[in-house]
Amino acid sequence: MRNGNDTDRKERNIDTTLNALSARKEAPKIWFFVLLIIYIFTSVVINRLAHSNNIIRVGNQVLPFTAFAGVLSSLGNLSIISLVVVYRKKGFCTALIILLSQFPLLLIQMMRHHNIAILPGIFGNILTSFAVLMLYLYNVKIEKYQIRLRDQAVTDRLTGLPNRFACSELINDLVSRSEKFAVVSIDLNNFKSINDTMGHDMGNVVLTEIAKRWKAAADSRLSGTLDFITRQGGDEFAIIIRNYHSDEDIENTIRYYESVLENRLTINECDYFITASFGYAEYPTDAQNVDSLFSYADAAMYNVKRTNNSEHLTRFTPDLLNVEKTLEIERKIRTALEEDRIYFVLQPQYDISHKLRGFEALARMDDPDGGNISPVEFIPVAEKVGLIDKVDLRVLRKAADFFSRIIKKSDDDITLSVNVSVKHLMKNDFIDEIKDVINSFGIPGSQLEIEITESVMIDSAEKALQCINDIKSLGVKIAIDDFGTGYSSLSYLNKFPADLLKIDKSFIDKMNTSESSKQYVAAIISIGHIMDFEVISEGVEDDQQLEILRDIGCDFIQGYIWGRPLPQEEAELLVLGGSS
Template sequence: MTNTPVVNKKNKKRGEILGIVALSTLFIAFSVIQDIVRIDIMPDSLRGVLSSMQILLAMSMVVISVTGYRVAIILMILSFIPRFIMLLNNNNSVLPGVSISIVGIATILIVHLYLVSLEKKERELFALAHTDALTDLPNRRSLKQKMLSLISNSRNSNGRFAVAMIDLDNFKNINDTIGHDWGDKVLSEIAVRWKSIVTENDYICRLGGDDFALVVNNYKSLEELDNHLHQFLDKVMEKFILKGKDYFVTASMGVSIFPNDSIETSQLLKYADMAMFVAKNQGKKRLVYFDNMMNDAVENNVEVEHVIRRALETDTFRLVYQPQFDIKTKKLRGFETLIRLSDSEGKQVSPADFVPIAEKSSLIIDVDKWVLRHAMMDFLPFVEKIPEMILSVNISANHILDDSFIGDIDRILEDTHFPEKNLEIELTESVFVNSLERAKTIMEKLKDRGIKIALDDFGTGYSSLSYMRDLPFDLLKIDKSFVDTINDGPKEESFVAAIISLGKVMQFDIISEGVEEQNQLDVLKKLGCDFVQGYIWGKPLSLDRAIEVMAQN
C-alpha cells in the first residue's frame, strides 16, 4: 500500500540530506583552499571572504534541520582548531580567522536556539488550533484533516473507514441542575473513558459542546465495527458521581461509511449527523447507520420548512377549535386550538410532520406566537360574553424554556386584551425532562398571571409523581392512546382508572382526549373523568362553527 504522507516525508528527508552534503562539500572546499594556499600568497581580504562564505554555508545548514546544525558546528570547530593551534604558536596572522570562527560558532548557536524556540511555539500554536482545550482531544479541524488523509491514502488501497457523530442525550440537564463546571467535568471524564478504549485505528474528536466525532479505520467487518462503536456508547452510560450523587448519561450515535455513502468529507459528516438525529428521534441511547432514505427525508424537511416560513410571512396558517365538554352535563368547557397548514398546491401538511420540523429549525417560537395571537383575537368577543369559557393553546417545550416566553405571553395578552383567566397553556412532559427547575419557575409566573396550565399527553412520556406533586397544574389530559384501548380488557381500564385517581389526589381536573365511541364515554364517566374531548361530541371546527356551538350552549 502506498502511503502518500510517508513518501512525502521520505522525499523531504532525502532533500535535506542532499542539501547538507552539498553545503558541507563547499565548506570543506573553502577550508582546503585556505589551508593549501600559503598565507603570504592569499590576500587577507580573500581569506576573509572565504571565511565569511563558510559561515554563510554553515548558517544555511542550520536552517535546513537539526542535523544540519550538528554538521555545521562540527565543521566550524574543525576549521577553528588548526587556526587556534597556529595562534598558540604565536602566528598572529590567523587572529582574524580565529575571531571569525568564534563569531561564526556563536552565531550558529544563537540562530539554532532561536529556531528551536520558534519551532516550539509553532507546535504549541498548532496544538491550540487542532486540540480541544477541555478534553485534550483533537478538534473539528483535526478531524477534517484526518479524513482528507484517509481519503487520499485510500485511492491506492481501496480502503474504507467509518465516521460516527456522537451527541450526549439531555446533557443540558447536567448543566442546568448542577452547573456548567460539573458539566465540563463530565465531558472530560467521558474523554478519559474513551481514550482508555481507543485503538491505533480510532480517531476521537470533540467538535464542541456535547458533540463528538469518531473515525474508525481498517475494520474487518460491519459486525466488528458495530461492536466497537457500541463500546463507546457503553462507556458513556457508566455512572458519574457528582457532588456525592449518582448521575447517568446516554449518547446517540449516527454513522456514515466511506466510500459507500460518499467520498467527500463534508458529505460523510453531514450523513453521519443525519443518522445521529434519526437515533435521537427513535428514542436516543442508540446507534443508527445512514441510508439514502434519510437524505430524502432531509430534502422533504427543507421543503416543509419553506412552507412554514411562507405561512408565517403571508399569514396563511389556519386555526381550528375542538370543543371540550363536561362529561356529566355536556356543558361546553372551552376549546383546544389546533393549527393547520397547506402547501403551495393546497395539500394539507399534517401537524405531526411540520411541528417537529418547526421545532428543529427554531421556527416553532414564531409559530407559537402566531397561534396565541390569532386564537386570542378570534375568541376575545366570546369570552367577554361567556366569562367561564376556556381557550387552550399548545406551547412547545422549546418556547416555554426560551428566555423570551413570559415576555411573549405578556405582550400578546396586552395587545389583544384577552383575559388571562380564560387562557390555558398546554405543556407536554418533555418540558420537565429538559429542565425541571426552569419549567417550575416559568409555570409559577404563568399562575401568578391567572393563566391555567394543562399537562398534555399524560402517560406517554416520563410520568413522575415528583413533578406532578411539585408543579402547579390545573388539568391533566389523558392521551388518546389510552382511551382507544380502554375497552380492551380489565388491565387497560384499570390503567386509566389509576390515572384518574392520581389526578384526583393531586386535585387536578381530568379530561380525556380522542373519545370517539359511546362505550369509551360510558367507562370514563364511570371512572370519574371530568371532561371529554373527541369526535363523539365535537370534531375540530372552523371559527364560524365554533361560534354556533357556543350559541347552542
C-alpha cells in the same frame, strides 16, 4: 497521530480560527491600494495645477486651472479619511505617514517660492491630520466594543468554547470556499444521571472540565487534523474536522477526543468516568447544505445511542433515516412559515353536562404544493429540525387574536387551550412570549391554558417547574397533555402545579372492550381529583364512552361525539349561540 510543530499549533488553533473568520469579513485589500492611488494622484495633479498659468473657458467665465485644486484636495482628503475608517490601524498609520511627510515639504516649498497660496494646503493638511487622529481613536473605542460583542456572540458562557453560532459561521465560511470538512455530532452518555444525583451545579463543573480538555486537545493538534470544537447546548458538542485525507483520519481524530474524554475526571474528590456517542457526516460527500449536514451527523450519533454501539462511533449512511421525506417536509414547513400557511382549527371542550368549557387550538398547515399536510407528519419533523417553537408561536398568536375578539362579544367564561412543545417551553424567552401575547391581544391570563406533555417532568424537572411557576404567576392555566402515555411518577405529579389532566385517546378507545382500560382511566381521574386537578378525556366518540366517563367522575369531554375541530367562523357561531 501525526504531530504538528509548535509554530503550526500556535497559528492554527480555535481562537485563531475565530479571528480568521472575522478577518475575512473585512474590506478587500485591493481597495486599500485604490484609495492610496487616488490620494497620490490628486496630490500630483494639485502640485501641477499650483504652478500652472493655464485657464479654461466655461461660457463667458474664465477659470484658472488652480481653481480645481480645491476640488481635488477634497477628493484626496476623502480618500485618506476612508483609509482610516475602512482599514483602521493600517489605514491610520499609512495616512499619518503621508500627511506628516507632506507637511514639511509644503513649508519648504512656501518659503522657497514665497508662495503664500500654499498656506491653505498646509492648514488643510493639519486639519486632516487631526480628523484622521480623532477618527482612529474613535475606531479603537468602537473596535474594542465590537470585539467584546463578538466574543459574547460566539462564546458559550459556561464552558468558554465556541457556541452553536460560531459553529454555523465557520461551516458557512467553509462551504462558501468549497473546502472539504466533516461535522461530528457528540452527545455525552448518561450525563443526566450526574445532574439528577449530584445536582446541576456539579454537572456544570463536569461540562466545564470536559470542554477544557477538548479545547486543549484541539489547540494542540495532536490529532493530526485541524479541529474546531464547539458546545451546541446541554451535553451536546460538535467538532469540525479539516485537513484530513481519508475516513480513517476522521475516525482516528474522533477516537483521540474519545480517549481524552475517558480519562478519569476527579472533582471534589469524586471520580467520574464519562463516555460519549459520536456520529459524523462529510461535506460535500454526504450533504451540500449546512442543515442537512447537521441532521445527518445527528442521525448517525443517535443511531449509536439507539443501538448501544460499543464502538461509540458511526458515519452517516442514507439508510439511517428517511432523509428525503424528512427534508421535504422540513422544506415545506419553512415555506409555510415564510408564506404564512400555518393556521389553526378549534376543537370544542365541554363539561359533562354539555356546557362549553372552551377550545383547544390545533395546528394545521397548508401544503405549499397544494392540499394539506397532516400534523402527524409535520409536527415531529418540526420538533426534530428545531422549528417547533416557530410553529407553536404562530398558532398561539393567531388563536389568541381570534379568541380575544370572541370573548369581547360574549360573556361566557371560556378557555383557549394551546399546545406547547417541551423544546419551546424550555426557551429562555418563552415567558416573554406569553406575556407579549396576553398584552398584545388583551386576553385575561385566566382564560388562557398552556398544554404540555408529562415528559417535561423527566426531561428537566427543575427548570420546567420554575418555568411553569412563572406561567402560573401570570394567571395562566397549565394542562398536562396525553397523561398516562409517558413515564412520569407520582412524586413528580405531586409537585407539578397543573390545573388539568388530559387522558389520552388511546385509553378512551379501549374502555368499551377492556375492563382494565376502564379501571386505568378511573384511577387517573381519581388521582387527578386527589391532587386537586380537573380531568378531561380526549377522543370521546360514542355514547357508551360518554356514559362510562360520566359514571367514573370525569369533569370534561373533548371528542367527535360533541364536536369536531372547527374553522374560526363555526367556532364563533358556537360561542355566540348560532349553533350547538
